[in-house]
Amino acid sequence: MSSKAMVILALAALSQACASTNVPSFEESKSIVVTEEDEKQLWSEADSLESKLGESRIFYDDPGLEAYLNMVLEKVLPPNLKVLNKRPRIKVVKNPLLNAFTMPNGLLCLHSGFLVRVETEDQLATVISHELVHFSSRHTLKQARDTTNKTSATRIGVVLSCFCGWCSGWRPCRAKPY
Template identity: 25%
Template structure:
């Protein structure tokens, strides 16, 4: 059949038959066969039938240009049929309605691209909307005992990460307790709130889950009066009141934290996520920061003290660029916060939160005991 003339091939094709190459899938033998297109595709060699394929079972297989390569669902897995005659190939394709069912054609590629884009959009939607919603719904359900335990783990990590110790100069500690107590009572929080000053030069302050608030000595050193420090502490108490640390942990920790929450693992990956993201980068959302600012302004006004000094401290630490203080990074600019706190400030009507001597003692809280 390899020596058939073009006239012979044309005659065969016009009759619904023609030459092809066949591999039976059992041996490696290459057979030159004749195809006959009747109710089924009949494959013959030297007048003997080798196989018959139902058109509904025939599928296209990848092949070189100019070759129609086929397989059959009911034939051996490696069985292949190669048709090089374009006219015969066209007739055969027209009879096989499902020939491209498993092939990725243009529609298939378009579908894959479409589903990929949809999957990417879903991921973005989950990150932007799903996780915050989940965090908002789950936070009130987290037991306070669990949150306190998590805070204890995070507490140890913070002190290790910043190589910081709790400052305990007696006079300074007494003044700090007086300041925190006034703010806590004005904020409507109970005595379970724990606070302290850590010996670190970093100008920062933060709240941990379970009711812990820390002020770094680096921020205290830059403060010029008790009202500045009081406003920062009130801001952090606002985060405690709203349980923003827990909400941010669930949001930023995502799946890792949720798994830890289910299995009670807060000493491994979940605590690490909390320490590295929520504490170091202060990943509170812009909304959470704004709400904490509102809380601090309200607390300071209930005490009869101005909120403006807090804004002045934040701007002094960060500068106009808004850099250097983690409680502000990625959140409202210091200039904007100062403007807001100044605009909402009534005249001071309450007594000073600390005397001049108490303020001096607080500024020296991290110095050696006398």
């Protein structure tokens, strides 16, 4: 392999480290304002999905239940998350599975199947806290960036493989069919 190809390969490897997934959590950052474009896009997509889910009637319409769940959320919510312009909140999804998930815009969704199986408020608070950590640690943003980085690295690898093959004398027209 030529020295030029080695330099290109080294630069490609280094470029993988450029797009950082080291995102501070909302607790660590001095500002709780979402300013980065990719995160704004995630929040916008989550807002849109939340709206569509609401229109689909997949959420339980029980203000009393939501008030209780959000009261439990308030008990475990760190003070710095209480100043967000879009505070975390809970909705119940009509689904018999034992599950819960969090969207990047702070919507915590608890499946009705989970609520049927919960026995104490402490169990409920534990799951809410767990989901809240996904939001406050910005896990969706980190995962999206990690996916972007891996996709970029794969594309670079494909281009480099073609380049290295070309440098070594391989040509598609000379390749023998199986």
